[in-house]
Amino acid sequence: MPDDxxxxxxxxxxxxxxxxxxxxxGGAVAMEFILGPAQASIPPAQAQxxxxxxxxxxxxxxxxxxxxxxxxxxxxxxxxEMLTWSxxxxxxxxxxxxxxxxxxxxMFLLWCVLVVNGALITFVFRPRLAGKLNTKITAAQVAAAQxxxxxxxxxxxxxxxxxxxxxxxxxxxxxxxxWGGLI
Amino acid sequence: MDTLLGALHAAAWATxxxxxxxxxxxxxxxxxxxxxxQVGIVCKNAGMRYRWLALGALTVIGVTGGAMxxxxxxxxxxxxxxxPELSLSDPYGRTLLLLTALWCLxxxxxxxxxxxxxxxxxxxxxxxxxxAEIAAERARxxxxxxRMDHALKFELVVSVIAVGVGASLxxxxxx
Numbered sequence: 001m002p003d004d005x006x007x008x009x010x011x012x013x014x015x016x017x018x019x020x021x022x023x024x025x026g027g028a029v030a031m032e033f034i035l036g037p038a039q040a041s042i043p044p045a046q047a048q049x050x051x052x053x054x055x056x057x058x059x060x061x062x063x064x065x066x067x068x069x070x071x072x073x074x075x076x077x078x079x080x081e082m083l084t085w086s087x088x089x090x091x092x093x094x095x096x097x098x099x100x101x102x103x104x105x106x107m108f109l110l111w112c113v114l115v116v117n118g119a120l121i122t123f124v125f126r127p128r129l130a131g132k133l134n135t136k137i138t139a140a141q142v143a144a145a146q147x148x149x150x151x152x153x154x155x156x157x158x159x160x161x162x163x164x165x166x167x168x169x170x171x172x173x174x175x176x177x178x179w180g181g182l183i
Numbered sequence: 184m185d186t187l188l189g190a191l192h193a194a195a196w197a198t199x200x201x202x203x204x205x206x207x208x209x210x211x212x213x214x215x216x217x218x219x220x221q222v223g224i225v226c227k228n229a230g231m232r233y234r235w236l237a238l239g240a241l242t243v244i245g246v247t248g249g250a251m252x253x254x255x256x257x258x259x260x261x262x263x264x265x266x267p268e269l270s271l272s273d274p275y276g277r278t279l280l281l282l283t284a285l286w287c288l289x290x291x292x293x294x295x296x297x298x299x300x301x302x303x304x305x306x307x308x309x310x311x312x313x314x315a316e317i318a319a320e321r322a323r324x325x326x327x328x329x330r331m332d333h334a335l336k337f338e339l340v341v342s343v344i345a346v347g348v349g350a351s352l353x354x355x356x357x358x
Contacts, residue, residue, distance in 0.1 A: 001274075007354050014350035018196075022346065025194065026201010027209075033236060034202070035210065038229035042221045050213055050225070057209045168194055175189035182186065 006079070013076045020068035024114075025171060027061050028164040055126065055156075062118055070111065077104075099181030106183055107173050110166050117159045117166075125159075128152040185254060192247040196349070199240035199289075200342045206233060207339055227304075230331075234297035241290050248286070252279070267355045278348060278356030285345040292338045300334055303327035 002008055035054050039047045077083040082094035093100035129152050137145070176182035210229060214222050260267055260275075267275030304327045307320060351357035 001357065002351075002354065010354045011347070011351045011357070014353055015347045018346050018350050019200070019343065021193075022197040022199075022201040023204055024201065025197035026199065026203070027205040028201075029198045029236070030202040030205040030209075030233075034206070034229050034232045037232060038225045041224050041228045046217065046221055050217065053213050053216060054209050057212055058205070061205070061208065171193050171197065172186070172190040175193050176186040178189060179185055 010076070010079055013072045013079060016068060017072035017076060020065040020072065021167075021171065021174075023061055024065040024069070025164070025167045027058060027065070028160060028167060031058055032160065032164060052130065059118075059122055059126070063122075066111070066115055066118060093180070099183060100177060101181075102183040103173050103176060103181035107170050110170050110173075113166055114163055114170075117163050121156055121159055125152040125156045129156070185251070188247045188251050188254070191243060192251060195240045195243035195247065196346065199237055199244065200346055202233065202236055202240070203335075203339045203342050207335065230301050230304075234293065234301060237293045238297060241286070241293060245286060245290070248283075264354055267352075274356035275352065276356075278352055281357075282345060282348050282352075285341060285348065289338060289341055289345065292334055292341070296331060296334050296338070300327060300331045304331060 002011070031054065039050050039054070042050065074083065077094065078085075082091050083089060084091060090101065092098060094104060095101040096105065129149055173182050206229070210225075214226070217225065255269055257269065260269060267273055269279070270276045271280065304324055308317065312320070348357055
C-alpha cells in the first residue's frame with residue numbers, strides 16, 4: 001500500500017476522473033442501446049413518461065460527470081506539476097509545442113462541445129418536449145406544437161449520438177497521453 | 184497500436200461500469216414509478232440487452248488487457264512513477280493479479296446472470312397447474328428476482344472497486 005498522501009491523492013483523483021468518464025460514456029451507451037429500445041416495448045403513453053423520467057435522471061448524471069471530469073482533470077494536472085497557479089500556468093509537456101499539450105487542448109475543446117450540447121439539450125430542447133398544450137388552442141396550433149415536439153425529440157437524439165462519438169474520441173485521446181499524445 | 188488498445192480497453196471499462204451505474208441509478212428509479220406489468224416487460228427487454236453488452240464489454244476488456252500485458256516493455260515500465268516491475272514481488276505485479284481476479288469475478292457474475300438468473304425469472308404457467316403449484320411458481324420467480332437484484336448490486340460494487348484498483352496502476356499499484 002502507498003504510504004504517502006500525495007500518492008493517495010493521485011489515485012483518488014484518477015479514480016474519480018475514471019468513474020466520471022465511465023458514467024458519461026457508459027450512461028450514453030446504456031441510454032442509446034438498452035433503455036431506448038426497452039422503452040419502445042411498452043405502450044406509447046407509458047413510454048413517453050418513462051422517457052421523460054429517464055432523460056431527467058440521465059441529465060443529472062451528465063452534468064455531474066462533466067463537472068467532475070473538469071475538476072479532477074485540473075487537479076491531476078496540478079499534481080503532475082504540469083499546471084501551476086502562477087504565470088505562465090502551463091509547464092512542459094503541457095505546452096502547444098508538445099504533442100501532449102496539443103492533445104490536451106483538443107480534449108478540452110471537445111469537452112466544451114459536450115458542455116454546449118448538454119446545455120442545448122437541457123435548456124432548449126428538453127423544455128420544448130416537456131411543454132403542455134393549452135385546451136383552448138386550435139387544431140392547427142396543436143399540429144404545430146406536436147411538430148415542434150417531434151423536431152425537438154429528433155434534435156435530442158442527434159445531439160446524444162454526437163456526444164457519444166465525441167466522448168469516445170476524447171477517450172482515445174486520453175489513452176494516447178500515456179504515450180505522449182496523439183496530435 | 185498501444186494507443187488503440189488503451190482506448191479500446193478504456194472504452195470497454197467505461198461502457199461496462201457506466202452501464203452498470205446507469206442501470207442502477209436510472210432503470211431502478213424508473214421501475215418504481217411504472218405499473219408492475221410494464222416493469223416486467225421493460226426489465227426483460229433491458230436485462231437481455233444489458234447481459235450481451237456486459238459480456239461483450241468484459242470480453243473486450245479481457246482481450247485488450249491481455250494484449251497490453253504482452254506488449255509491456257520493462258524499460259518503459261521502469262520509467263513510470265514508482266519504477267514498477269511486472270513481478271509478484273512488486274506492488275504493480277500484485278495489483279495486476281488482483282485486477283485479473285476481479286475481472287474473473289465480474290465475468291463469472293455476468294455469466295451467472297445471463298445464463299441462470301435471468302432465464303430463471305421467466306414464469307412457467309400451464310392451464311392444468313393447481314393453486315399450490317401456481318403459488319410455488321410465483322415464489323420461485325420472486326426468489327430469482329431477489330437473487331438477480333443481489334447479483335446486480337454485487338457486480339456494481341466489484342466493478343467500481345476494479346476501476347479504483349486500475350487507477351492505482353498509474354502510481355505503481357496498490358496491493
